[in-house]
Amino acid sequence: MIKISSLMAGGLAVGLTLGAQAATLDDVKKRGVLSCGVSTGLAGFSQKDEKGNWSGLDVDVCRAVAAAVLGDASKVQYKPLTAKERFTALQSGEIDMLSRNTTWTHTRDTSLGLNFAGTIYYDGTGFMVSKSLGVKSAKELDGANACIQAGTSTELAISDYFRENNIKYKPVTFDTSDQTRSGFESGRCDFLTSDQSQLYALRIGLKNPSGAVVLPEVISKEPLGPVVRQGDDQWFNIVKWSLNAMIEGEEQGVTSANAADKAKNGKPGNKRLLGTEGELGKNLGLNSDWALQVIKQVGNYSESFERNVGSGSQLKISRGLNALWKDGGILYSPAMR
Amino acid sequence: MFKQKTTEQIKAATRKTESGSHAFYNNPKYRAVIYQTLLIAGLAYFFYTIIGNTLGNLEAAGIKSGFGFLGNAAGYDVLMSLIPFESTDSYLRVFIVGFLNTILVSILGIVLATLLGFIFGVMYFSRNWLIKKVSVVYVETFRNIPLLLQILFWYSAVLATLPGVRDSLSLGEAIFLNVRGLFIPKLVGQDGSTLVYVAIAIAIVAIFVMKSWAKKRQDETGQQFPLLYASLGIFFGLPLLATLVAGIPFVVDYPVLQGFGFRGGITVIPELMALTIALSVYTGAFIAEAVRAGIQAVPHGQTEAARSIGLKEGKIMSLIIVPQAMRVIVPLLNSEYQSLVKNSTLAAAIAYPDLFNVFVGTALNQTGQAIETIFMAIIVYFAVNMFISFVMNRFNRNVELVGR
Numbered sequence: 001m002i003k004i005s006s007l008m009a010g011g012l013a014v015g016l017t018l019g020a021q022a023a024t025l026d027d028v029k030k031r032g033v034l035s036c037g038v039s040t041g042l043a044g045f046s047q048k049d050e051k052g053n054w055s056g057l058d059v060d061v062c063r064a065v066a067a068a069v070l071g072d073a074s075k076v077q078y079k080p081l082t083a084k085e086r087f088t089a090l091q092s093g094e095i096d097m098l099s100r101n102t103t104w105t106h107t108r109d110t111s112l113g114l115n116f117a118g119t120i121y122y123d124g125t126g127f128m129v130s131k132s133l134g135v136k137s138a139k140e141l142d143g144a145n146a147c148i149q150a151g152t153s154t155e156l157a158i159s160d161y162f163r164e165n166n167i168k169y170k171p172v173t174f175d176t177s178d179q180t181r182s183g184f185e186s187g188r189c190d191f192l193t194s195d196q197s198q199l200y201a202l203r204i205g206l207k208n209p210s211g212a213v214v215l216p217e218v219i220s221k222e223p224l225g226p227v228v229r230q231g232d233d234q235w236f237n238i239v240k241w242s243l244n245a246m247i248e249g250e251e252q253g254v255t256s257a258n259a260a261d262k263a264k265n266g267k268p269g270n271k272r273l274l275g276t277e278g279e280l281g282k283n284l285g286l287n288s289d290w291a292l293q294v295i296k297q298v299g300n301y302s303e304s305f306e307r308n309v310g311s312g313s314q315l316k317i318s319r320g321l322n323a324l325w326k327d328g329g330i331l332y333s334p335a336m337r
Numbered sequence: 338m339f340k341q342k343t344t345e346q347i348k349a350a351t352r353k354t355e356s357g358s359h360a361f362y363n364n365p366k367y368r369a370v371i372y373q374t375l376l377i378a379g380l381a382y383f384f385y386t387i388i389g390n391t392l393g394n395l396e397a398a399g400i401k402s403g404f405g406f407l408g409n410a411a412g413y414d415v416l417m418s419l420i421p422f423e424s425t426d427s428y429l430r431v432f433i434v435g436f437l438n439t440i441l442v443s444i445l446g447i448v449l450a451t452l453l454g455f456i457f458g459v460m461y462f463s464r465n466w467l468i469k470k471v472s473v474v475y476v477e478t479f480r481n482i483p484l485l486l487q488i489l490f491w492y493s494a495v496l497a498t499l500p501g502v503r504d505s506l507s508l509g510e511a512i513f514l515n516v517r518g519l520f521i522p523k524l525v526g527q528d529g530s531t532l533v534y535v536a537i538a539i540a541i542v543a544i545f546v547m548k549s550w551a552k553k554r555q556d557e558t559g560q561q562f563p564l565l566y567a568s569l570g571i572f573f574g575l576p577l578l579a580t581l582v583a584g585i586p587f588v589v590d591y592p593v594l595q596g597f598g599f600r601g602g603i604t605v606i607p608e609l610m611a612l613t614i615a616l617s618v619y620t621g622a623f624i625a626e627a628v629r630a631g632i633q634a635v636p637h638g639q640t641e642a643a644r645s646i647g648l649k650e651g652k653i654m655s656l657i658i659v660p661q662a663m664r665v666i667v668p669l670l671n672s673e674y675q676s677l678v679k680n681s682t683l684a685a686a687i688a689y690p691d692l693f694n695v696f697v698g699t700a701l702n703q704t705g706q707a708i709e710t711i712f713m714a715i716i717v718y719f720a721v722n723m724f725i726s727f728v729m730n731r732f733n734r735n736v737e738l739v740g741r
Contacts, residue, residue: 084702091400091707112705113400133597144597145517150694151702155413159424171414172608172688173699183688186497187516188607190597230399 024096024228024235025069025285033075036062037095040080040176043201044309044317045101045121054078060304061099061120061226063297064242068290073297082175084151087112090229097239098227101195103153108227117239119225121309122321122330124218125157126196128203131211133190138217142167144190147180149173157220158193181205184212195222200315238284245291247333248273249300251324256299263292273336280336301331391708406704407432413699416690417606428700435692436717442612442691443678443721449617450677451670454624459654461629472625479622485683487619492611492687499607502598511591519605520592529586536579543575544568608689612681620677627669631662663736671729675722682718692717 028034038046038058046056054062054076063073079095090098091113102108103123104116129135138161148155150173162169172189174180181202184192192202199214206212226243228236249255252270254262263274271277274295275288282288298304305322306312323329361367395402407429414424419437422430460472479487497516500506505515513520526533551562580586592602635658643653684691685698692714701710 084698087702087705088707091398091705107703108705111401113395113398142596143600150688150698155699156703159413163424169414171416173416173690173694174688175685175698179688182493182497186493187501188497231397 024232025238028069028096032070033077034062034066034069034097035077035079035095036065037079037081037086037089037098037100038062039100040082040178042101042177042198043204044197044313044315045201046078046080046099048078048080055308057120057304057308058099058101058224058226060246060298060308061239061243062097064246064294065097065226065239067293067297068238068242068245068284068286071287071289071293073293082151083149084175087114087227090114090227093229096228096235101198101224102227103195103222104225105153113230114227115230115236117226117228117236118243119223120243121197121224123195123197123222123224125154125161125193125220125222126199126218127191127193127215128184128199128212129191129215130184131213135191135215138215138219139165139167141169141191143169145170145172145188147172147174147183147189147192149177149180149194150175152194153220153222154194157222161219177202178205195224197224197309197315197317200309200317204314234285238286241280241284242290242294244333244336245273245294246298246301246304247324247331248336249291249295250302251326251333254295254300256296256303259292259295263289269336278337395708401704401706402708403706404709406706406709409704411700411703413703415695416688417609418690428696428704431700432692432696432713435690435695438690438695439678439681439684439692439717440721442609442616442681442684442689445609445613446616446620446677446681447674449613450620450624450673453617453621454673455628457621457625458628458632459659461625462632462654476622476625479618480626484615484619484680485686488611488615488683488686491615492607496607496611502594505594505599511589513592513594513599516607517598517604518607519610520599521603521605522592523590523601523603524587525590527586527588529583532583533576533579533586536576540571540575543571547571606689608684608687611687612684612689612691616677616680619680620673623673623676624670627666627673628662630669631664631666632658634665635661660736664738667729667733667736671726671733674725674729678721678725679718 036059038054038056041047042056042058044056046054046058048054059076059078062076062078066076067073079089081089081095081098081100083100086098086100086102087108089095097117099120101121101123102116104119108114109116127138127141129141135141146158146169148158148171155171155173158169158171172183174183177194177198180192180194183189184202185206192199194202196214196218203209203212203214226239228239230236249259252262252267252273254266254270254273259274262270263276266274268277272280274292275281275290279288281290284290287293299307305319309315309317310319319327319329321329322331325332362371392402408427410425411428411431412424415422415431415434417438418434419441420430420434422434457472457475460468461476463469463472499514499516502515502517505513505520507513511522547562547567548564551564555561590601592599592604639657639661640653643657648656681691682693685694688694697710697714701707704710
């Protein structure tokens with residue numbers, strides 16, 4: 001199995017070849033392409049169409065970084081990874097950054113040699129059940145079988161939840177999210193548990209989407225965000241601020257359509273963000289128009305959200321927690337100055 | 338002049354060599370020791386550097402290392418466990434749970450593969466055209482399809498299409514088969530059940546005693562004893578008698594449909610079924626070929642000689658051909674068994690919680706300690722295969738041609 005051998009090779013590579021991690025920025029510039037780890041296929045976050053083009057919210061983070069660094073959002077090489085493979089791939093230097101619906105947890109941030117560069121989507125573990133079961137709450141799921149993806153924080157969250165409520169379940173842990181869906185469809189499990197955003201995405205892929213419901217309970221905090229290797233602060237800053245540029249873009253009302261115009265005629269804040277004033281780009285080691293390229297080519301956060309998971313997509317997820325802080329959500333970019 | 342000087346030099350060189358040949362480092366005895374010591378020291382230095390380098394690099398990259406994580410609570414559940422396991426148990430216990438699941442599927446696979454292999458291997462020599470062809474088709478089909486594909490076939494195309502929990506196939510309302518697996522009743526021993534277990538032990542010992550007695554009698558008098566029927570009689574009769582004497586000290590725990598699924602009885606999860614079937618059918622095809630090779634290695638004269646003394650075909654196989662064929666078969670079996678254990682790691686493709694899946698998969702991911710977990714897994718597979726090798730080599734010595 002290719003997956004297993006790459007896991008092994010990755011594991012060894014982490015230990016043997018990982019010397020001082022030199023500047024990722026230089027590597028990416030020299031290569032002329034950004035190597036970005038994504039999921040093996042998850043509607044709305046990272047999925048590949050028939051022509052081989054990737055799209056999704058997570059993919060947009062890769063594209064934003066490529067636009068900021070290389071000036072071209074299309075210069076990304078996507079590496080599809082399972083949940084089990086993702087950290088090893090990043091640690092061993094196989095990818096420059098990971099943008100794969102990955103939950104920011106304390107353990108991952110502190111013991112894996114990785115840094116989380118922000119949050120692109122505030123999520124939480126939820127449940128999807130078949131309508132015919134007539135289940136209204138997750139607490140009624142005593143004795144049920146659960147389809148879960150192996151190596152995820154969901155595995156930990158659901159174990160805690162069932163223990164706390166003193167009910168039992170059987171975990172059937174698959175390698176990919178597609179397998180969890182087919183397990184759910186074949187009736188191997190009574191419910192599928194994952195991040196809620198994924199549940200909506202997986203539900204669309206069912207043969208009969210209306211036959212399944214997502215339960216209202218959200219049992220954990222799952223902030224999803226891009227990840228980079230620890231020890232390369234410049235690269236960490238670039239990824240962090242590429243993401244912030246998208247959020248700040250929405251806050252300032254800069255869109256892909258008006259970005260070029262705002263750079264010339266906008267307010268001082270617009271000009272600072274888009275690089276016609278100040279030295280924000282230079283401080284990151286990038287061109288002064290880095291954020292302009294991000295917003296022009298990828299769009300601001302709102303555009304990306306609506307296109308991939310919101311009203312412009314099949315998922316129709318509402319902004320909820322992921323609205324800007326001034327609109328009742330918790331999305332907030334540090335000051336762009 | 339020039340030439341003379343050269344000769345001088347050669348002479349000098351020769352003298353040097355001669356005197357050198359008496360040096361201790363040219364003595365074959367010491368030389369061997371010196372080179373071996375140097376090699377070991379070199380290897381030790383190599384590993385010392387690699388390990389030191391690895392640890393240094395891990396620390397530099399901010400990745401945690403060491404085996405301390407084994408004592409921490411795992412925090413996740415496992416689908417199937419042969420020992421009690423809860424999510425508050427440690428990673429070490431996850432390791433043991435996964436190890437036992439690997440051993441379980443390996444043992445089941447080895448037993449079934451051996452049965453299949455011997456049946457189909459012997460079938461190849463049948464004079465019945467159909468039986469022979471069935472054997473050929475079996476071997477050629479399952480040997481030539483990748484194992485991963487076969488596992489996915491059994492899991493996704495066969496077992497996943499079974500009816501749902503509420504429409505289970507059932508046998509006498511006691512055994513149920515559905516997409517969640519096979520549910521069979523369990524015998525639960527009550528007071529007095531010890532007597533039955535003792536009876537089983539006595540029956541097994543009795544069968545062995547009877548076997549050696551029958552052999553001795555046959556050697557002395559030539560009279561045969563119906564060993565098979567007598568063994569079966571003892572094996573089932575004695576425990577049955579004990580059960581009746583003890584007043585049937587068992588209750589049957591039937592699987593009952595309750596809530597989301599069946600409770601009670603024994604559950605055989607479909608992942609275990611799919612993996613066991615795939616591994617044994619696949620390996621069985623190779624073993625069938627090994628058996629065929631072994632039988633063909635026995636000269637045809639043996640069969641003819643056996644026929645000429647009037648043995649039946651079945652007896653010729655079991656008394657004359659197979660014992661001699663074992664010499665060839667056993668070393669081949671050894672490597673097939675080892676392959677089976679290693680192939681069981683393909684469990685990761687379906688959700689069977691073997692060592693590779695729960696430990697190298699989930700534990701590695703939750704702790705991020707790739708080197709430690711993979712190292713432990715390597716040691717386990719290495720040790721298991723060394724053990725198989727050891728047992729099979731002992732067995733091989735028993736079937737080997739005794740030199741006279």
